[in-house]
Amino acid sequence: MSSVFYSAEEKKFKKEIHEWAQENLKPLAKPAINGDYNAVRKALKLCAEKGLCGAIHDPKYGGTGKGIVWESIIAEEIAGINGAIEMTRLVSATLFGMPLTTYGTEEQKQKYLPKITSGEWIGAIAMTEENAGSDLSMMQTQIVREGDEYVINGHKRYITNGGEADIISLYGVLQNIEDPNPRKRITGVLVETKTKGFKITERYDLSGMEGASVARMEFKDMRVPVENLLGKEGQGFTILMSELNVERIGMAAACVGHAQAAFDIALKYSTERVQFKRPVSTLEGVSFRLADCATKIQATRLLTLEAAKMIDAHKEKEATIAASMAFAYGTEMEIEVTNCCVMTLAGEAITHRTDVVPVMWRMAPVMWVVGGTTDIQKFIIQRELYKPFKKKEKKVAPEAKSK
Ligand SMILES: Cc1cc2nc3c(=O)[nH]c(=O)nc-3n(C[C@H](O)[C@H](O)[C@H](O)COP(=O)(O)OP(=O)(O)OC[C@H]3O[C@@H](n4cnc5c(N)ncnc54)[C@H](O)[C@@H]3O)c2cc1C
Known part of the structure; x- marks a missing residue:
């Protein structure tokens, strides 16, 4: 399904990327599920050649400069092919790239962004x-x-792309700042993994994102030049919070991509599978279930689009609640929709004769955790909802005291 909220250019781009990904990335999805990192790496390179690692980056660094709505379209379409490929792309291009684009110096951008895009x-x-x-402080x-x-x-630990990355934006506590609030000491630095003192200590076996x-990685007396500071000393927590909004939009879009891909298979199958002398799509138990799925997928797409448009319009504050709503709803939607698709395909799903179980259903719980758990998204939503009341409480407090 499309939306009137996409421009004609965005609709055209979405269709183009959908077709391109089916033709070029789909053959790499199966080896990726079997744990072949080379297939994932090849897919990343193909995405980069197609300009899909540069939607948020300026053309002078090899990007297209189109913004977060385009990035969310890319995330949805690539996630529909394979979760590991999309996570690898999203982390490199956007989770690493966004803070660099926003807070990096000109020298840092020139040095690193063209290599990423x-x-x-x-x-x-x-x-x-x-x-x-959950508690990064x-x-x-x-x-x-x-x-x-x-x-x-x-x-x-748990660092996506960690075992293969060339460059990492690393956050730690700067010891030279006296502030007792650890958040005000968190500082970001760019570290090249070839630097002495960097070591991979564990490569995790993954479920759903093979x-x-x-x-997991360790840093022992690792020395990086001060030019590699990201933003200012003590600004790391602020950088992370703005980065996380964009991350959540990408993740929400990926939830839509996984769910839509499973749904498309289940919808078609329901029209082909005949039981009791009629296609199972004519049974309302099946078709109503799929109607609910289509509605929830589209609802997440629109929530995601709204949050993405807010970031593109530089409405960072409003985007915080919008991004968490899209992501929280998206993770639960993906679980529900992929469950429903498994039920619709029945034996065909369990025997892995379609991508529904190996690719989409197994990816659904991953989305509960990465980018902050669904609980944390709900924590953020309620925190934002209660903010105006907290401000009022503060205003009332002095009067109450004087009484
Ligand atoms: C595949 C994968 C890839 C990842 N990639 C990266 C990466 O690239 N970079 C990176 O830095 N991290 C990455 N992570 C880490 C990820 O962001 C964390 O796993 C996630 O934020 C949750 O942290 P935790 O696993 O320590 O759970 P915990 O924080 O220990 O949570 C345990 C439970 O407590 C709940 N909980 C905790 N606090 C609250 C609260 N305030 N209110 C309600 N419930 C709460 C949680 O929801 C959860 O149910 C990745 C993780 C995975 C699994």
Whole structure:
């Protein structure tokens, strides 16, 4: 389904990418499911050649500069082919690339962005640690400024592209800042993985996202030049929060892509499968279930589109709740829709004779976790809803005190 909220140019682009991905990426989806990283790497290179790693980047760095709506269209269409391929692309082009585009210096952009948009290099973003999952303020990786260098010690885990990345935007706690609030000390630096002191300590086996490279890494007395600071010292938490809005929009779009791809297979199958002397699509138990699925997929698409349009219109504050709504709804929608598709295909699903179980249904729980759990999205939504009441409480407080 399309939407009147897409421009004619966006609709044309969506159709073009859909057809291109079916022809060029689909053959790589099967090896990716079987854990073949080379297939995923090849898909990333093809995406880059097609300009799909540069929607948010300026043409002078090899991008197309089209913005987040285009990025969400790409995310939906590539996720419809394979989750590992899309996560690899999204993380390199956008989760690594967006903070660099927004907060990087001209020298940093010139040095790194063309390598990312061309697919020559792979980017990653490293926030999560053993004690810092949902609560990123608990990160303990230490960054110490010594003259013209930052010295990094610590670890990161669950890092997408981590085992293969050339460059990582790494977040840690700058020890040279006195502020007792750890959030105000979190600082981002760009680290090249060929630097001495960088080590991969685990490559995870994955469920649903096979083929992607997700790793744990350690940093031991790793030295990077101060020119690699991302934004300002102590600005890391702010950078992460703005990056996460865009990440959630990409993830929500990916949920739409996975669900739509499963749905298309189930809808067609329901018209072909005959039981009790009629296509099962004529049974309302089946067709009403699919009607609900189509409605929920489209609802997520529109929520995602709204959040993406807000970012493109520089309405960052409004986009926070919109992005979390799209992502939270999207993760639950994907679980429901892919379950429904499995039920519709029945034996055909369980025997892996279509992509519904191996590609889409198994990817659904991954989306619950990556980019912040669905609980955390709901936490953000309620926090934003109650904000005006908190402001009123603050205003009332002094009066109450004087009484
Ligand atoms: C495949 C994969 C790829 C990933 N890629 C990256 C990456 O590229 N870079 C990166 O930095 N990280 C990455 N992550 C990490 C991911 O962002 C975290 O796993 C996620 O944020 C959850 O953290 P956690 O796993 O430590 O869960 P925890 O934070 O330990 O959560 C445990 C449970 O508590 C709930 N919970 C916690 N706090 C709250 C709260 N305040 N309110 C309600 N419920 C709460 C959670 O929802 C969950 O149910 C990846 C993870 C996976 C699995």
